[in-house]
Amino acid sequence: MSNNKGTLEIRNLSKSFIVDNSPLQILNNINLTVTSGSFVSIVGSSGCGKTTLLRIILGLENHYDGEALMDGKQIVGPGTNRGIVFQDHRLLPWLTVGENVAFGLDKLNRKEKKLLVDEHLQLVGLIGFESVYPSQLSGGMAQRVAIARALANKPEMLLLDEPLGALDALTRMYMQKELERLWQLEKITMIMVTHDIEEAIYLSDKVVIMSSRPGIIKQIIDVSSSRPRDRASSEFMQIKAEILEEFHLGTEYTFAYAI
Amino acid sequence: MAKKFLQRLGLKDKLLAIIVPLLVLAAWQGAVSQKLCSELILTPPLTLLNTLLELAQSGDLTLNILASLKRVMIGFLLGGTSGFVIGILMALSPFLNRIFGPLIKALQQVPEFAWMPLIIMFLGIDEFAKYFFVAIGAFYPMVLNTYQGVSGVPEKYHELARVFDYKSFRYLFKVIIPSALPSIITGIRLSLGLSWMFVVGAELFGSDSGVGYLMTWGRAVFQIDLVMAGLILVGVIGFAMNFLLERAEKQFLLWREPVDGRPA
Ligand SMILES: Nc1ncnc2c1ncn2[C@@H]1O[C@H](COP(=O)(O)OP(=O)(O)O)[C@@H](O)[C@H]1O
Ligand SMILES: [Mg+2]
Numbered sequence: 001m002s003n004n005k006g007t008l009e010i011r012n013l014s015k016s017f018i019v020d021n022s023p024l025q026i027l028n029n030i031n032l033t034v035t036s037g038s039f040v041s042i043v044g045s046s047g048c049g050k051t052t053l054l055r056i057i058l059g060l061e062n063h064y065d066g067e068a069l070m071d072g073k074q075i076v077g078p079g080t081n082r083g084i085v086f087q088d089h090r091l092l093p094w095l096t097v098g099e100n101v102a103f104g105l106d107k108l109n110r111k112e113k114k115l116l117v118d119e120h121l122q123l124v125g126l127i128g129f130e131s132v133y134p135s136q137l138s139g140g141m142a143q144r145v146a147i148a149r150a151l152a153n154k155p156e157m158l159l160l161d162e163p164l165g166a167l168d169a170l171t172r173m174y175m176q177k178e179l180e181r182l183w184q185l186e187k188i189t190m191i192m193v194t195h196d197i198e199e200a201i202y203l204s205d206k207v208v209i210m211s212s213r214p215g216i217i218k219q220i221i222d223v224s225s226s227r228p229r230d231r232a233s234s235e236f237m238q239i240k241a242e243i244l245e246e247f248h249l250g251t252e253y254t255f256a257y258a259i
Numbered sequence: 260m261a262k263k264f265l266q267r268l269g270l271k272d273k274l275l276a277i278i279v280p281l282l283v284l285a286a287w288q289g290a291v292s293q294k295l296c297s298e299l300i301l302t303p304p305l306t307l308l309n310t311l312l313e314l315a316q317s318g319d320l321t322l323n324i325l326a327s328l329k330r331v332m333i334g335f336l337l338g339g340t341s342g343f344v345i346g347i348l349m350a351l352s353p354f355l356n357r358i359f360g361p362l363i364k365a366l367q368q369v370p371e372f373a374w375m376p377l378i379i380m381f382l383g384i385d386e387f388a389k390y391f392f393v394a395i396g397a398f399y400p401m402v403l404n405t406y407q408g409v410s411g412v413p414e415k416y417h418e419l420a421r422v423f424d425y426k427s428f429r430y431l432f433k434v435i436i437p438s439a440l441p442s443i444i445t446g447i448r449l450s451l452g453l454s455w456m457f458v459v460g461a462e463l464f465g466s467d468s469g470v471g472y473l474m475t476w477g478r479a480v481f482q483i484d485l486v487m488a489g490l491i492l493v494g495v496i497g498f499a500m501n502f503l504l505e506r507a508e509k510q511f512l513l514w515r516e517p518v519d520g521r522p523a
Contacts, residue, residue, distance in 0.1 A: 060418060078422045090415055094437045094514050104423045106433070133514040153423075 005071055005081070006156035006189035008034035008057060013066035014214075015052060026052050028214040030066070034157075034191060034206075039183055041200035042193045042208045043243070049215030050193040051087065054159050057191065058084050070157070080104070083150030087161040089142040091134040097121070097145050098130030104153040120148040123182065140171045144178070151186060160192040164199065176202055180227065197243050201236060202229050209246045219246050302484040307491065310484040319473075324496065326468035327458050330386070334393020335454040339447065342398040346405025346446075347431075363402060371396055371457065375464060384465040389458065396457035400449035408442025409435055441512055448504040455497045470496070 013030040016023040026049045034040050042050050055061045056068055059078040068075045070082065091100045101117045108116070121127050124144040134142055143163055150158055163179075164172045176199055183190050183203075194200050200207045201223055209219045221243060225235050284304045290296050291303040298306070314320040345363075349356045374395055382388035412435055420434045436443070462471025470492050477485025 058422065060421065078424070080424070084422055086415070086419075088415065090419055092416070092419070092434070092437070094440065103419075106423075106425075106429065135514060 004036050006036045007071055008032070008157065008189070008191070009067070009069040009072070010057075011067040011069075013053075013056070013064055013068060015049070015056065015061065015064040025214040027056075027064070028216050030215070030217055032208060032217065032220075034189060037187050037189055038205045039190045039203055040192070040206045040208060041204040042191065042210060043195070043197055043200050044210030044215070045212055045247075046195075048210045048212030050210060051161055053210075053215070054084075054161050054191070054193055057157075058082055058159055080153055081156045083153055083155035083158045085143070085146045085150050085158070085160045085163045087163075087165065089134075089139075089146040091142055091145055091149070093134050096131050096133055097126065097137070100134065100145055101148045101152050103149055116152050120152045123151065123185070124148045124178070139166045140175060143167070143175070147179075147182065151182070155188065157189040157191065158186075160190065162193050162195060165195060172196075172199070177228070179203060184227075197240060198231060201239050201243070202231065207239075207243060209243060211247075299483060302487050306484055307488055310488045311491070314473075314488065320492075323469050323473050324492065326472075327455075327462065327470045327496075330389050330393055330458045330461070330469065331451070331454045334390045334458065335397045335451055337390060338394030338397030338454070339401045339450045341394075342401025342403075342446070342450065343405050343443070346402040347409050347435075349402075350406045350409035351435075363399075367399060371399075371453075372460060375460070379464070389461040389466070392461045393454045393457045396453040397450040400453060401446045404442045404446025404449065405439065408439030408446070411442065412438040441515065444508050444511060448501065448508065451504060452497065452501055455493075455500060459493050 010030055010032040013027060014025065015027040016025045018024070030053065032040075042053065044050055052061065056064055057070070057075065059075050059082070062076065070079075091097075092103065095103065098117050098121070101120055102113045105113045105116055117130070118127070121130065124147055126141060126144055126148065129137075129141070129145075134145070137145065143166075147158075147160075147163070160179075164175050167175060179190075179192075180203055192200075192203065197207075204223055207221045207223060208217055209221065210216065211218045221239065223239055225233070225239075229236060287301070288303045288305060291298050291301055302310070311320070345359060349359050374392065378388050378392055382391060416434055416438050420430050425434055458469065459471040459474075462469040463475055466472040466475070470489055473492070474486045474489035477483065477487075477489060
């Protein structure tokens, strides 16, 4: 759909929070370019500022140094060109699945709403669950509803904050496939934060490796293998080794566990 | 094992809840018929039942209950609605909270019945004075619970509203109030409960109808059975209102509870 939409340009971005009356630097001089329609993963240990970076791109954090440009325009707040899947699925418990998916479609009329809701529930494989409440869903289903809610708004960029973090290994692998399918279908830019290096390699064109205190980008690794990717292929293993190296977890550092 | 034991305990509790009052009633009836206590002072249960039936037959029962309920509804709507609106405003505006907060906290220290002399002085003992008195009772639980509910809306929902561009009334009605609903409904239940107590209080002070009036009238003509029948009515109606509202609360907040048997 979008030809050149959904690009992101981050230049010399630094961010501090005030903690105990003094500024604590969280992000330090971040530079990142995300091209239209690409899939980018951000990996890094807990607390290195991944969520903060995503919140800046989303427009929820407004006080920072440097620039964050979406399609060439400075980001000043949330906008419908960016969708988000929060780390906690953040569905509204008093709304049904269908109403949650329609949450961002309030300005449309009933018929248009229903069409979009059906389309996106179909997309995430949850047709028939419209009238179920979130408390009745499993973690994976709730996360899929959150994805449907974000996509229904037709964003040009989807931000995902550890969307599969709470799922068991098998559901997780299934959902990775699903995410890849959705990304190929929607042809939008996706930026995903994850703890899982294999997940990042499986899905991404680009893996951004961050390290902490203060958060910097340590390395950006391009992954150009053809899709769907084989986790057991030597190419895959090699990239994984390369990334582990960055975390000092390569084979020669076996005893230097740092995370 | 443990479950069975608990179930039996639950059943036993329910049986006790029925048996104990029955025993008390029987002892009461027995005490009076054995002349341990004068019938004029402690009306026996069977006589009370008779009094209630007579009241029902003459139409006095319905008339007086309806009179009280009408005052409850009007007073509750006045006090509850203002409590609801002020509670929301206080929770959303730090400025209004600074203005109303201390005032409401200070006024809360005044026992509500202490308002009665003032109300009588300014408004007399007519219908409006009664509505006003009931409204005072209805106001506090509503303003406090609404305030708590709305200030307790989690930050994550405020953020979600920002992301999806919810503003003003849409934000209020589709995010804030639903999130605060459990608190608000508790407020409604407490508020109605107090309204009921207050209406009886107001009617005791001077009235020509209502359940409270039945009791003052009974006292005036020294008909203890009327006074006691009034007491029973107050208890039963208050209990019924609370019971119905608790049921409605459960029904209304179904989404809160995970339902057994997840869909496949
Ligand atoms: N609003 C805030 N105020 C103060 N410190 C914060 C705030 N938000 C995040 N932080 C701190 O910033 C650091 C990075 O947080 P976050 O971006 O959530 O990390 P990650 O998502 O990589 O685990 C953490 O140390 C966290 O405690
Ligand atoms: Mg995080």
